[in-house]
Amino acid sequence: MRIPAILTAFLMFxxxxxxxxxxxxxxxxxxxxxxxxxxxxxxxxxxxxxxxIKKGEDLLEIARHYGxxxxxxxxxxxxxxxxxxxxxxxxxxxxxxxxxNPRGRQLIVNTGAMRLYFFTNNGTQVHTFPIGMGxxxxxxxxxxxxxxxxxxxxxxxxxxxxxxKYGMSxxxxxxxxxxxxxxxxxxxxxxxxxxxxxxxxxGRLVSHGCTRMYPEHIKQLxxxxxxxxxxxxxxxxxxxxxxxxxxxxxxxxxxxxxxxxMLFHVLSLxxxxxxxxxxxxxxxxxxxxxxTGMPMDVSRDGAGxxxxx
Numbered sequence: 001m002r003i004p005a006i007l008t009a010f011l012m013f014x015x016x017x018x019x020x021x022x023x024x025x026x027x028x029x030x031x032x033x034x035x036x037x038x039x040x041x042x043x044x045x046x047x048x049x050x051x052x053i054k055k056g057e058d059l060l061e062i063a064r065h066y067g068x069x070x071x072x073x074x075x076x077x078x079x080x081x082x083x084x085x086x087x088x089x090x091x092x093x094x095x096x097x098x099x100x101n102p103r104g105r106q107l108i109v110n111t112g113a114m115r116l117y118f119f120t121n122n123g124t125q126v127h128t129f130p131i132g133m134g135x136x137x138x139x140x141x142x143x144x145x146x147x148x149x150x151x152x153x154x155x156x157x158x159x160x161x162x163x164x165k166y167g168m169s170x171x172x173x174x175x176x177x178x179x180x181x182x183x184x185x186x187x188x189x190x191x192x193x194x195x196x197x198x199x200x201x202x203g204r205l206v207s208h209g210c211t212r213m214y215p216e217h218i219k220q221l222x223x224x225x226x227x228x229x230x231x232x233x234x235x236x237x238x239x240x241x242x243x244x245x246x247x248x249x250x251x252x253x254x255x256x257x258x259x260x261x262m263l264f265h266v267l268s269l270x271x272x273x274x275x276x277x278x279x280x281x282x283x284x285x286x287x288x289x290x291x292t293g294m295p296m297d298v299s300r301d302g303a304g305x306x307x308x309x
Contacts, residue, residue, distance in 0.1 A: 029124065044096065063130075063203060070203035100117065111256070141209070143233055194218060195213055237254055238250070248298065249284060250295040283298040
């Protein structure tokens with residue numbers, strides 16, 4: 001998916017961010033009302049960037065370089081071999097996100113977008129990071145939890161189903177330990193948010209339910225999150241956001257196959273937000289069909305097109 005340079009420049013202006021600041025913090029302001037458009041709302045953060053693929057690069061390392069999970073890049077280039085992308089090709093880096101409303105929670109994990117959001121300054125700023133999550137047989141659940149413990153160099157208490165494979169019940173810290181160097185233990189068994197010894201798994205279904213982060217990201221997040229932090233796991237693959245009074249829509253893969261019809265789901269979401277008259281339905285349907293996960297301007301007036309600028 002290629003986006004004209006003028007659109008990239010416009011979106012960078014809207015987002016007010018500079019390249020290389022993918023994690024934030026970003027300033028956010030949620031709508032004052034549950035319906036309609038609040039011109040003061042700012043829930044679209046970040047800015048797309050441009051990257052020319054170098055010989056020998058693969059999509060996994062490009063994604064990590066820009067602070068993205070593999071899914072964010074691969075969904076925009078589904079027909080490419082991830083290990084042999086065409087050298088010399090200029091691509092859009094989708095470092096642009098719609099932030100879900102935390103509703104008082106400090107940390108939101110949206111498994112529907114494979115993204116984590118940590119809110120500071122009374123919910124007016126947000127840090128955001130990509131995640132890896134549970135495979136289909138061990139789905140990362142939805143629900144409300146708390147951070148009950150913070151561990152540096154944690155041991156891994158291996159599930160009984162895997163103990164024969166590893167020949168132990170507890171794996172000590174080390175390069176083979178899948179928890180990495182830092183772990184935020186949740187009030188949900190021994191599950192938590194932690195690093196990984198396999199960074200390629202960020203942006204994928206890889207774990208037995210835990211939330212994996214790049215080593216450099218969990219190292220950044222770990223000191224910010226105190227014990228007792230409230231955590232909400234949600235599953236929202238479709239998100240609506242606002243910037244300068246414009247409506248944005250992002251649609252991700254339905255990773256856990258929970259939504260029978262994504263189009264009906266999106267239309268219901270827009271209707272519940274009182275936005276059906278504010279959007280361009282052709283843009284909405286295109287965003288649903290492409291489902292790249294990147295926020296797209298779906299405002300009805302069409303001012304988001306290059307011709308209107």
